[in-house]
Amino acid sequence: MSKPIHFPPDFIWGSATSAYQIEGSPLADGAGPSIWQRFCAVPGNVRDGDNGDIACDHYNRYKEDVALMARLGLKAYRFSVSWSRILPQGRGAVNQPGLDFYSKLIDELLAHGIEPMVTLYHWDLPAALDDRGGWLNPDIADWFTDYTRILFKAFDGRVKSWATLNEPWVVTDGGYMHGTLAPGHRNLHEAALASHNLMRAHGSAVQAYREIGRHQIGIVVNIEPKYPASQSQEDLDATRRADAYMNRQYLDPIFLGSYPPELKQMFGDAWPDWPAADFDLIGQKLDFVGINYYTRSVVRNEPSNWPLKVAPVRQPQATYTETGWEVFPQGLTDTLTTFTQRYGPMPVYIMENGSAFYDPPNAENGRVHDPLRIDCLRKNMQALSNALAQGVDVRGYMVWSLLDNLEWSLGFAKRFGIVHVNFETQQRTLKDSAYLYADIVASNGACL
Numbered sequence: 402m403s404k405p406i407h408f409p410p411d412f413i414w415g416s417a418t419s420a421y422q423i424e425g426s427p428l429a430d431g432a433g434p435s436i437w438q439r440f441c442a443v444p445g446n447v448r449d450g451d452n453g454d455i456a457c458d459h460y461n462r463y464k465e466d467v468a469l470m471a472r473l474g475l476k477a478y479r480f481s482v483s484w485s486r487i488l489p490q491g492r493g494a495v496n497q498p499g500l501d502f503y504s505k506l507i508d509e510l511l512a513h514g515i516e517p518m519v520t521l522y523h524w525d526l527p528a529a530l531d532d533r534g535g536w537l538n539p540d541i542a543d544w545f546t547d548y549t550r551i552l553f554k555a556f557d558g559r560v561k562s563w564a565t566l567n568e569p570w571v572v573t574d575g576g577y578m579h580g581t582l583a584p585g586h587r588n589l590h591e592a593a594l595a596s597h598n599l600m601r602a603h604g605s606a607v608q609a610y611r612e613i614g615r616h617q618i619g620i621v622v623n624i625e626p627k628y629p630a631s632q633s634q635e636d637l638d639a640t641r642r643a644d645a646y647m648n649r650q651y652l653d654p655i656f657l658g659s660y661p662p663e664l665k666q667m668f669g670d671a672w673p674d675w676p677a678a679d680f681d682l683i684g685q686k687l688d689f690v691g692i693n694y695y696t697r698s699v700v701r702n703e704p705s706n707w708p709l710k711v712a713p714v715r716q717p718q719a720t721y722t723e724t725g726w727e728v729f730p731q732g733l734t735d736t737l738t739t740f741t742q743r744y745g746p747m748p749v750y751i752m753e754n755g756s757a758f759y760d761p762p763n764a765e766n767g768r769v770h771d772p773l774r775i776d777c778l779r780k781n782m783q784a785l786s787n788a789l790a791q792g793v794d795v796r797g798y799m800v801w802s803l804l805d806n807l808e809w810s811l812g813f814a815k816r817f818g819i820v821h822v823n824f825e826t827q828q829r830t831l832k833d834s835a836y837l838y839a840d841i842v843a844s845n846g847a848c849l
């Protein structure tokens with residue numbers, strides 16, 4: 402029997418998006434190109450040749466979209482700032498129209514009683530910095546910090562929640578290890594270096610915030626809990642390796658002062674012995690951790706899959722989403738309890754959780770029925786409530802995503818929105834899941 406669902410009275414319900422996935426107009430008003438502008442322009446990189454030139458046209462329709470958030474009763478909205486709108490060259494001269502756009506968005510949110518939660522980096526590195534090595538250049542910690550200082554000074558009076566990075570694992574695994582995401586590199590040495598520089602940049606920005614900011618700052622990591630395919634030692638070891646690479650790689654240096662030992666064992670000489678001073682920088686105290694949860698993986702030993710030597714095992718009885726992810730709500734509960742056990746109690750936000758199932762390109766009679774997404778949402782709400790009942794200090798939940806948007810190299814075909822977007826007409830239509838989510842928000846989960 403499922404346990405009674407209960408959320409704290411001050412629980413914060415919201416939604417999440419990211420700049421390149423929804424804004425469009427990437428070069429408007431003086432903005433510079435990002436690495437995603439470049440990556441999308443290379444044939445074959447993005448399904449159907451899709452790109453962020455228009456996306457959800459949020460740059461022009463933000464007032465309409467904030468009105469949608471208000472209609473859903475959202476208390477918060479997590480969005481990212483496009484670095485190259487603020488600094489077209491990534492450093493140097495500030496582009497005031499870029500700052501003005503986000504200032505207007507923040508004011509629109511506040512006017513509707515919606516708390517802005519800002520992600521400083523959600524993958525769209527200025528192309529000009531990539532030309533200087535991007536995340537491979539150790540100077541990027543300073544470049545990133547200079548960029549964040551501009552935003553802290555401009556918006557900290559109105560923005561009370563900042564996150565430095567979104568999913569550093571995806572940035573390095575997709576962008577530098579496997580080449581499936583911008584900037585499209587496939588190099589083990591680079592993956593290790595980019596990962597470490599991301600964490601240095603994170604620490605440096607938190608340090609800067611402590612000098613300038615008056616509110617809260619954290620990081621957002623994706624966590625995919627790993628479960629052994631069998632209790633054989635090989636599979637147990639493989640599960641530990643997969644967990645170290647995808648999950649502990651980013652939280653251990655922040656909270657425990659070192660990387661998991663499995664990384665050096667797997668990467669070998671591609672994993673340098675980083676200077677001790679770097680861990681002082683990375684280990685800045687945080688006010689919260691954002692966790693993005695989508696799925697789990699069941700892991701077996703697979704010696705041929707260098708360097709991790711692991712392989713996923715598909716679960717025949719399970720439901721899988723359009724992105725090939727198992728629907729496994731228990732993994733959300735396990736992620737949260739494991740986090741608290743390993744790193745100690747601290748405020749946590751679920752900064753992304755959602756699912757991509759097939760939705761039609763056009764709404765029918767003003768409705769979009771999405772029963773599978775609704776089933777997923779209901780089950781994740783139960784799992785989240787179970788984690789709270791076990792004492793995990795979860796402060797809020799941001800559904801991914803407010804709008805159907807550009808799912809990176811998968812293009813517009815994979816729809817995560819609770820609001821449907823007709824990309825021909827830019828018509829927004831609340832899906833059935835949006836009506837359910839509005840009820841969840843209004844009743845603080847009591848409707849479930």
Ligand SMILES: OC[C@H]1NNC[C@@H](O)[C@@H]1O
Nearest residue numbers: 419568693753801808817
């Ligand atoms: O794959 C769904 C989401 N996952 N986290 C990062 C977001 O940018 C993705 O759209």
